[in-house]
Amino acid sequence: MYRKIEDKLKKWKKNFKKPFMLIGPRQTGKTYIVTEFCKNNFDNFLYFDVKKDTEISDVFEKTIDPEKIINSIELIKGITIDVENTVIFFDEVQVSERLIESLKYFCDSDKNYKIIVAGSLLGVKINRFNSSFPVGKVSINYLYPMDFEEFLWANENNNLMDLIRKCFEEKKPLGQLMHREAMDYFKQYLIVGGMPQAVETYIKTKSFKEVDLIKRDILNLYKDDIVKYSGDDSIKVQSIFEEIPSQLQKHEKRFSFNSMQKDARYRDYKDAFFWLQESMIVNIAFNTTEPNIGLRLNRESSALKCYMGDTGLLLSLAFDEKGLVDEEIYRKILFNKLTFNEGMIMENIVAQMLTATGKKLYFYFNYDKQNSANNMEIDFLIAKNKITSKHNISPIEVKSGKNYTFSSLNKFKNKYKEYLSTSYVLHIE
Secondary structure: OOOOOHHHHHHHHHOOOOEEEOOOOOOOOHHHHHHHHHHOOOEEEEEEEOOOOHHHHHHHHHOOOHHHHHHHHHHHHHHOOOOHHHEEEEEEEHHHHHHHHHHHHHOOOOOOOOOEEEEHHHHHHHOOOOOOOOOOOOOEEEEOOHHHHHHHHOOOOHHHHHHHHHHHHHHHOOHHHHEEEEEEEHHHHHHOOHHHHEEEEEEEOOHHHHHHHHHHHHHHHHHHHHHHHHHHHHHHHHHHHHHHHHHHHHHOOOOOOOHHOOOHHHHHHHHHHHHHHHOOOEEEEEEEEEEEEOOOHHHOOOOOOOOOOOOOHHHHHHHHOOOOOHHHHHHHHOOOOOOHHHHHHHHHHHHHHHHHHOOOOOEEOOOOOOOOHHOEEEEEEEEEEOOOOOOOEEEEEEEOOOOOOOOOHHHHHHHHOOOOOOOOEEEEO
């Protein structure tokens, strides 16, 4: 299953100025992708799991000098390393701050070291790192669950996304037949999600039940990580995680802290949300009070929406009464025969796909007790890549079902017309 991150690895191979760091949540395929890439693109490849191989992790506790590190590894493993023709992959590096610190010296060395590092919960580690983090000395890259195009490639459909993209750019419809095919694939993607093991299982078995078993194993791994690694915030992180489906099920999907504890405030849960976001288990959208160029400058941190990082996992977490989602329930979702709030899934998948393209998530909400004409909520706001003096922000509205209106969007466009670029409405029925 081809992943787009491989394109970045190929570009990195042509220019070894910095060590390559791959950050991503558990079970997104970091180890597999890097290992296969190294095997297929280098004459010599060395792999070390720093979490399991304590002899290797101990090397970095003694020194962060590249030559001494390489010499120690040669001595421990009884090998000779041809630095010019060898790529070294250190996995699970979140367990060793000293290893992360050493990357600066690998970067600055005159020798042509080819170093790749990866790890789960690495985002949490980096953002709580001390001042010795090698800023500017590492090529930092992110691996997310498979996006829709990668899902199509995995299903050996290499042309549909190109057609969708072409029709979008030309503002032309797909045509009834191709639209039906695209929606069939998209609904499968909604249910299966983008975790590689779940996708692989679905392709092999076409069994939603087997896929659900895989997804529940992943959810259990996430829950174990929360207990083991979120420290003093463990209880709060667990509470937020379990609360995600019911929060997204609401018409107004902004996270309500009172649902977890009476009189709770954002400041009480700030660190817990931060941990979940940096672990890449969730994607968080913040309210921006004005859709201007700098969405972050107008961010209202206390008003947020919390989405699951993978929509397939969200479904398994939401339908959790029996510990396993029945195959029939998934079939009903696939064929529009199950009554539930599809808006929850649609917003989550849009958040997931925007995140995968590198977008930070923002929405707009305003409530005016005195004048209802000022009440409006826009699901997502994205900024153009190239900033101009006007019209930089695109609002995105996500709709599901047959009955919906554009009242908020129309009011928003009228109020902020000088700020706005193209508006988008995404609808699934």
